[in-house]
Amino acid sequence: MRYRKAVATGVQDMAVDVRSRETAPRTxxxxxxxxxxxxxxxxxxxxxxxxxxxxxxxxxxxxxxxxxxxxxxxxxxxxxxxxxxxxxxxxxxxxxxxxxxxxxxxxxxxxxxxxxxxxxxxxxxxxxxxxxxxxxxxxxxxxxxxxxxxxxxxxxxxxxxxxxxxxxxxxxxxxxxxxxxxxxxxLSLGAWLLFLFMFIWQPPHFWALSMRRVKEYSAARIPLLPVKYGFAPTKRQIVAWTVILLPASLLLYVSHVADVFYLISALFLGGLWIAKALRGFRSKDDIAWATEMFKFSLIYLTGMAVAMVF
Incomplete structure (x- = not known):
């Protein structure tokens, strides 16, 4: 009886909440x-x-x-x-x-x-x-x-x-x-190298996010890589793309678009991201690793943008 009463009360509260949201004037x-x-x-x-x-x-x-x-x-x-x-x-x-x-x-x-x-x-x-x-x-x-x-x-x-x-x-x-x-x-070479850098950065960034939210994307039937093929192939792809990003990012220095400070930053941040990516193969908590990867991808992009400007 107590359970039924609790359920009934909860349903009533939800109904009241919905009605109040529908009728309350919006500021x-x-x-x-x-x-x-x-x-x-x-x-x-x-x-x-x-x-x-x-x-x-x-x-x-x-x-x-x-x-x-x-x-x-x-x-x-x-x-x-x-x-x-x-x-x-x-x-x-x-x-x-x-x-x-x-x-x-x-x-x-x-x-x-x-x-x-x-x-x-x-x-x-x-x-x-x-x-x-x-x-x-x-x-x-x-x-x-x-x-x-x-x-x-x-x-x-x-x-x-x-x-x-x-x-x-x-x-x-x-x-x-x-x-x-x-x-x-x-659209000179420098423009396309910036495009290449941003193009390669995005997949490992979003795959890490999709690993964090894999149950939600699965419920919504969005066929992302971890949803359709699982975490192991997704980890391999994340590692591959972060590895490719390092030499691609150095092209901005080689083509004289960016300077030595950028070169040092690209080597340090790119190497650190690769190291974090490789740790995923030994990780016992895939969601925690994906969360760390997602957060660091944002730190990486911000740091690289600052290095490009300075």
């Missing part, structure tokens, strides 16, 4: 917070960081302030727009994952129409800003990144193939190209 602050949330500020910030790296190196460390600021603003608007569209397209699977259930769309705090409209407006404003005040090539790089993220990755491959992580890396590698082309209006 401007709460709506604004949710609108900002769907643009994924963390992803926007990291993309802006790499856009700045492209700006800085493309301008040989002497960028025009006004063009640099417009480029950062325009590219960030495009990223924010793409993230909002991604939120709209993933709203069904977000309901199935603990990490994303409380996002504004699966939690029904925002309408799908408002989010997709926000994404379209932000993307249009960002591309228009780059076209009008920077150059067409930079705008084209932003559009290519948006297309790969929204259409190719989110729309076509994320739910169909384990290769989605690699394919989606194209969009994540576009920010430094936007910055570089904004300064030079050309």
């Amino acid at each position: 401007f602050k709460s709506v604004a917070r949710d609108l900002i949330n769907v643009t994924k500020p963390g992803i926007t910030l990291s993309n802006a960081m790499m856009t700045f790296v492209g700006i800085w190196l493309g301008a040989s460390r002497h960028p025009a302030f006004s063009i640099a600021m417009i480029t950062l603003a325009g590219s960030s608007l495009v990223v924010m727009g793409g993230c909002a569209m991604n939120n709209f397209m993933d709203r069904d699977i977000d309901q199935l994952m603990t990490r994303t259930q409380r996002r504004p769309l699966p939690d029904q705090r925002l309408s799908g129409r408002s989010v997709i409209l926000l994404g379209a407006v932000l993307s249009f404003l960002g591309v228009a800003m780059l076209c009008a005040y920077v150059n067409l090539l930079a705008a084209a790089m932003a559009l290519i990144g948006l297309f790969f993220y929204v259409i190719v990755y989110t729309g076509l491959t994320k739910r169909t193939t384990t290769l989605s992580t690699v394919i989606g890396s194209v969009s994540g590698a576009m920010p430094p190209l936007i910055g570089w082309t904004a300064m030079t209006n050309s």
